[in-house]
Amino acid sequence: MARTLSQKIWDDHVVRSPAGEPDLLYIDLHLCHEVTSPQAFDGLRLAGRQVRRPDLTLATEDHNTPTLDILAPIADPVSRLQVDTLRRNAAEFGLRLHSLGDKDQGVVHVVSPQLGLTQPGMTIVCGDSHTSTHGAFGALAFGIGTSEVEHVLATQTLPQARPQTMAVTITGQPPQEVTAKDIVLSLIARVGTGGGAGYVAEYRGDTIERLSMESRMTICNMSIEWGARAGLVAPDQTTFDYLQGRPHAPGGEDWEAALAYWSTLRTDPGAVFDREVVIDASQLTPFVTWGTNPGQGVGLNQTVPDPASFADPVERAAAERALVYMDLEPGTPMRQIAVDTVFLGSCTNGRIEDLRLAASVLAGRQVAPGLRLLVVPGSARVRLQAAREGLDRVFQAAGAEWREAGCSMCLGMNPDTLGPGQRSASTSNRNFEGRQGKGSRTHLVSPAVAAATAVVGRLATPSDLSS
């Protein structure tokens, strides 16, 4: 029977499939970080259990870590205890951990691909919803909770109900200035934050095929923001070229065997998806959010919507609440919205391609007076690469703060936060109330819009700078 890509990967990982129960799936790679793992390790200790496959487990420190003075003891004792706990757990259970100061430290979803550990056809989980990022390689990758983290540590498997499948077909040449981030923000506005609940989505079509691996990661990363269990892209030559020569990519005969398998990882002709969404990328524009969930977005050339324009009463009420929280008036042009802070980074847009794009906009320009621009590479290696290319000097000459790698201002649990009422343009993935600090207001944007906004002081695209 013709199968979709995600069905093939699923079938290849079923350990057992008893009637009336979820399938038991084998997990090829388990990524861990300090926030969602301590209670899982405690659970193992209480039950006297071991980690079944330490060699299939990778840990980094990223969420609860500072991006300044990273080798000094972490100032907040509660944060320090959590990071120290991960270090102790990694040592006790024999896990590979990349700590602050290590060249392979960084946001776990940036680190695993750059090490070549993320490969097509794998099952990958992590106690983090943005695990969907790894779907860009044609892997089935999804976020799990701490109980499931413990389950994977103990058994290297997970009981999972087989999801439904959805095709997200994106075709056409996007206009200049439209990036992967604009594509995915447009998609979320179209389908809503719950539009993908229960589905694994496959992004396909000529637009996706032309995207770089890093751009594909940006799109797959935000699958969870429209509710999808996972999102993936069929591996192709772009994928293989990215992987070849990376530290953990297969070598020699294994490379040939892997290529042969990876080349089978595409949806069969005639396979039927449970649902399909089609997007014409040629009609897209730079896209930003105005509200407090990632589905509340509009084109940057549009205005803040009037809640009365929403037919659905639930959406209308959500819009009313969001505008109060965001302190915005309906009808305000998005370009008139001034921000205090611009955050460039995160597992969504903290890779080298994102930094290059932002630096190309900032070169020879200055950050607007009084505005704070925080540039946080997604990993220590991205930071080193950026420095080799001189991007660090471009950012600093423009007046940006050039930080160490981590999740930083994507979520308000490390020192990088917004104060109450402060407003950011952020290349991260969530604009929830308080996400970047209590009372913070977030507009999600692409790296190009982030850089232009930093110069203008109001939401802007690079083309606004030349005019």
Next chain:
Amino acid sequence: MEKFETHTGVGVPLRRSNVDTDQIIPAVYLKRVTRTGFEDGLFSSWRSDPAFILNQPPYDRGSVLVAGPDFGTGSSREHAVWALQDYGFKAVVSPRFGDIFKGNAGKAGLLTAQVAEPEVEAIWRALEDRPGLEITVDLAARRLSLGADSHAFEIDDYTRHRLLNGLDDISLTLSHQEEIAAFEATRPSFKPTCQPIRTAD
């Protein structure tokens, strides 16, 4: 895990959609390494408003939360489930849940009852008209009842079975170790391992 058969407690109408897990418990409360004590972070931003529903007796002693669609979207933090449980909630009712939240709730023993949107509206009105009205959640019958009203709810068969019997997933899976080992023996050699460690330099 404790068995869940039926529960009766005060219903709390939370008239909001898209209650993401950052609202349920902000990231700043996730620093603890213990499994308990997360009730202080529950809806912490909203609870600073005296008008918030959980600051209104008798709703403050509620144990069945009734929310709008897309409850528990966003971050995978199981702390969101723990915070609800630590506060005293035994069940959450919503027309639609975030997938990861729903999974986490099932593992931790918090019941997620899916009820159609118009029925949630009817339950909200009943709870607002009669503050302190108790809801009885009958998992075996998949029914909620409050006053004279009764509503069917959805929950997947397997989660229901596990909750009714208080089954621990890990023990169940470990009883199939031979099958896991047999599967592992078939994994191709080109699949990567994290150890021995390789780096770019």
